[in-house]
Amino acid sequence: METLHNFIGGRWEEPAGEDVVAVVNPATEEAVAHFRAGSADDVDRAVAVAVAAQPEWAALTVARRVERIHAWADTIAAHAAELAELECREMGKPVGIGRSFIAGAVAGLKAAANQALTYPFSETVPGPAGGRTDIVRHPLGVTAVITPWNFPVVMVLGALGPLLAAGNTVVVKPSERSPLSTVRLFELAASTGLPPGVLNLVLGDGRTGAALTEHKDVTLVHFTGSVGAGRAVGKATGHRLRRCVLELGGKDPVVIDAGVNPVATAQAVAFGAFINTGQICTSMERIYVHERIADEFVEALIATARTFTIGDGLDPATVLGPLVDARQRETVRRHVEDAVHKGATVRAGGAVPERRGYFYPATVLTGVDDTMLVMTEETFGPIAPVTVVSSFEEGLTRAAASRYGLAATVYTDDPDHITAAAQLPVGVVWVNQWQGGGPERLYEPARESGMGATGARAAYDAATRPAAVHVAATAPAAGR
Structure with missing residues (x-):
C-alpha cells in the first residue's frame, strides 16, 4: 500500500501529523494508500517556502511563466491515462470518462494561462490637467487552493492557471478522500522545471484545510466544496480581511419545453444526471418537463437509465462507477427513501445492489414534490427526479425556488423562453447543451x-x- 507525502519547496516530506488517513478504493472497499494528516507545522513550512519563492516567480516575464505552465500541461496530457486510473482507484470514476475530463482540464489550463498574455497587468488612463494614472495589477502573493474529491485533477488545474500566470505561488490541499492523482500531478510538475516553492502540496483533512485557510500569510483561498465548509472558509478569510473564491453546493434544475425532441432530450438529461455517478456540483438534480411531452420523455429517460451499467471503473464496459464512500451512498439512499415515503414512484433503479463496493444504480423518480429531500438538498448521486409542469413559465418559477444558484440547463427552441431563462438566479445558464461554453466564460x-x-x-x-x-x-517648480 502506497504511502503519500507532502511536496514542499520541491522536496517530498512526510507530514508531521500523527493521525493516519487511509485512501479507499470505493469499488473494492480496500485501502490503496495512506498518509499522515498534515499539521499546522506542515502548513507553516509550505506557506513559508511559498512566500520565499514568490518574488522570483513574479519577477519572470509573463511569457516565461506561461511557458513553464504549458510545459507542465503537456506533461500532464502525456500521462492522462495514468492519472485517470489513479482517480478511478481513489474515487471510482470510470477511466474513459476520467481521461476525457482530464484532457479538457489540460486544454483549460493552457487557455487560462494564455489569457495572461493579453490581460492588462498595467494600463494607463488620462488624469486631470494633463496628468495620467497608471493602474498596475500586482500578484497577491501566496494563494491556497482546497479541492474536492469528485474531480481531483480537474479542480486543481482549473484553479491554478490564472494564479500561477499572474505571479502567485500556491499551496494545494486536496481532499483526503482522493489525493493519489494530485500527488502524481506534483511529481509531474517537479519533472518539468517549475521552480521549487512555486507549487506546494499539503495532505490532510479538514483540520489541515483550516490551518491553511487561517494562515496569516495566505492572501487568497480558492475553495470548492460543501456549503458548510465554505461558510467556515468565508468566516476565516473575512476575519483576516483576505479574499476567497467559493464554489459550493448545487441543486441544479433542468427546464424542458414542449417543443423539443423528448427522446433526444431525455438521453442528454440522463448523461447530465448520471455521469460520474451524479457526483458533479452541476449535475442535473431537479427536472421540470412540460406536460405535453412528459410521458414520452420519462419513458426515454427510464430506458436510458437502464443502459448505465454498474461496475469497477477500470473495466472499459463500465458506465456507472461507485459512489465515493459508504457515507455518500447513505445520503443517496436516504434521499430516495424519503421521496418514496412521501409518495414518489421509483421508475428505474432505487435500491442498493447486493455486491461489494459503494454502488448505486441510475435511478428515475416520478411524482416528486418540493417537500422531498431529493428536490431540496444536494443529493450528489445518480438520481433523476422528474416533476411535470403545465407550462415553461411554471418550470422556470420552480427552478428558481431554491437556496442554491450554481447553474441551470434549459431545453427550448423558443427565443422568448431563452430570454426568460437568462433571468434565472444562477451563475451559468446552459441552453440546449449541458456544460457548454468556452474559455472566455x-x-x-x-x-x-x-x-x-x-x-x-x-x-x-x-x-x-x-x-x-x-x-x-x-x-x-523649483524653489528659490
Missing part, C-alpha cells in the same frame, strides 16, 4: 452556491491587486 455562483467571480478576466482580477499611480503633468 466567466460567472459567479448565486445564493448559497458560493461567491467570487471566476473564469477568463475575472480569474485574473481575483488573482491580482490593482494599485493606482497618479502622475501629474508637471513637477512643482
